[in-house]
Amino acid sequence: MALICAICNNEKADVVCHHCGKPLCKDDKCRFSVDKDEAFSDESISAFHCNECLKKYHNQNQSLN
Numbered sequence: 460m461a462l463i464c465a466i467c468n469n470e471k472a473d474v475v476c477h478h479c480g481k482p483l484c485k486d487d488k489c490r491f492s493v494d495k496d497e498a499f500s501d502e503s504i505s506a507f508h509c510n511e512c513l514k515k516y517h518n519q520n521q522s523l524n
């Protein structure tokens with residue numbers, strides 16, 4: 460079953476945001492290295508985020524064009 464990007468409706472979303480679970484395509488996913496994310500106990504993993512959650516949970520702002 461294909462995931463549809465929640466941001467741009469691209470039918471090729473391949474990851475989901477690790478906070479809100481929204482599907483994200485390659486243009487909209489933001490990789491953010493998590494050190495102390497409550498959702499994960501592993502030392503350091505890269506999790507995918509939507510731009511919204513990047514700001515909301517990590518205070519990061521990634522400019523996407």
Ligand SMILES: [Zn+2]
Nearest residue numbers: 464467484487
């Ligand atoms: Zn997209």
Ligand SMILES: [Zn+2]
Nearest residue numbers: 476479509512
């Ligand atoms: Zn999100």
Ligand SMILES: [Zn+2]
Nearest residue numbers: 493496506516
């Ligand atoms: Zn996170």
